[in-house]
Amino acid sequence: SYELTQPPSVSVSPGQTARITCSGDTLSKKYVYWYQQKSGQAPVLVIYEDSKRPSGIPETFSGSSSGTMATLTISGAQVEDEADYYCYSTDTSANHVFGGGTKLTVL
Amino acid sequence: QVQLVQSGTEVKKPGASVKVSCKASGYTFTSYTMHWVRQAPGQTLEWMGWINAANDNTKYSQKFQGRVTFTSDTSVSTAYMELSSLTYEDTAMYYCARSQPSLPFDCWGQGTLVTVSS
Numbered sequence: 001s002y003e004l005t006q007p008p009s010v011s012v013s014p015g016q017t018a019r020i021t022c023s024g025d026t027l028s029k030k031y032v033y034w035y036q037q038k039s040g041q042a043p044v045l046v047i048y049e050d051s052k053r054p055s056g057i058p059e060t061f062s063g064s065s066s067g068t069m070a071t072l073t074i075s076g077a078q079v080e081d082e083a084d085y086y087c088y089s090t091d092t093s094a095n096h097v098f099g100g101g102t103k104l105t106v107l
Numbered sequence: 108q109v110q111l112v113q114s115g116t117e118v119k120k121p122g123a124s125v126k127v128s129c130k131a132s133g134y135t136f137t138s139y140t141m142h143w144v145r146q147a148p149g150q151t152l153e154w155m156g157w158i159n160a161a162n163d164n165t166k167y168s169q170k171f172q173g174r175v176t177f178t179s180d181t182s183v184s185t186a187y188m189e190l191s192s193l194t195y196e197d198t199a200m201y202y203c204a205r206s207q208p209s210l211p212f213d214c215w216g217q218g219t220l221v222t223v224s225s
Contacts, residue, residue, distance in 0.1 A: 033211055035152075042202055042215035043152065049209060086152055088211065095168065096142070096154040096211075 002026070002091035004099035011105040018074040020102045022087030025068060032070035033088045034063060036081075037101075043086065047072060077106045109133040111203055111216035118222045124191040127219045129203030136184035137161040139205040142212065143177065143188045147199040157206065158186060193223045 004024040012018045022032060032050050035043040045054050047063035050070060060075045074081050087099040114128040129141065143155040156167035158177035165177050171190070179186045186203055201219045204212040 035212065042218055043204075043212070044215075045210070045213050048211075048213075054210070054213065088152075094166070098144075098152040098154065101151045 002095060002097050004087050004089060004097055006085075006087060006099040006102045008100070009103045009105065011107070012077050014078055014106055015076050018077045018081070018104055018106070020072045020074075020085050020087075020104065022070045022072070022099050023068055024089060024097075024099075026091055027065060027068045027070055027089060030089045030091070032063070032065055034061075034072045035086045035088060035098075036083045037086065038083045046085075074104070077104070079106050082106050109205075109214050111205065111214055113201075113203060113216040113219045116220045116222070118224060119193050120225055121194055121223055123193050123223075124189060125193060125221050126187055126189040127201050127203075127221070129186045129188070129216050131184045131186070131205065134205075136179075136181060139207050141177075141179065141186040142204050142206050143175075144202045144204055144212070145199040146202070146218075147196070150199075153199075155188070160186065190221075193221075195223050197221065198223045 006022050034047040036046045037043040046057050046061050050065040051063040062073045064071050084101045084103050086101045110132045112130045117125050119125050137160045140157045140159045142157040145153050155171050158165045160179040174191050176189045203216040205214050
């Protein structure tokens with residue numbers, strides 16, 4: 001079955017830039033989406049179609065994709081950005097897949 | 108505002124079935140597909156499938172095919188997920204999330220905790 005691979009954890013100091021990667025065989029042909037999930041809460045869409053921000057999402061969140069790897073970048077990360085982040089895409093059979101998730105620590 | 112409100116916590120015995128509801132408000136219910144996603148404790152998100160309330164078309168993840176059923180009632184803007192033959196491994200938070208092609212899962216329910224315990 002199709003898989004999206006993320007690092008289990010990323011740690012940065014406040015004000016630094018955090019980068020979270022997501023790799024998958026079909027990412028060169030399919031869009032990637034990113035979701036933020038804070039502890040005890042439902043996920044929130046923060047990036048869609050590789051690099052677009054939904055309304056209400058700060059400009060500090062950005063996304064990019066090249067080849068089989070996508071990256072979520074959080075510029076000037078703050079303590080309130082601490083969360084689990086999940087990438088999501090579809091495979092060529094229209095199955096919907098989430099990555100394993102990355103725990104972002106800001107301290 | 109757009110809102111998805113799910114039914115409350117469920118505790119079920121192994122072998123039983125559970126039915127979770129998801130009531131939509133603030134938008135046209137039939138203009139979006141409704142997906143179901145679950146998350147076991149400490150684990151990643153797992154997509155289960157979707158229903159198109161406009162025509163009752165469904166697609167199920169192969170993992171749950173034959174054990175899960177999605178339905179909807181447009182008169183009350185509510186989607187339902189029923190999972191049968193529960194095992195301990197089905198203990199998870201179950202979410203509904205609306206989708207459109209360019210904005211998948213742009214709004215989520217608050218989640219329904221299903222615990223399978225003898």
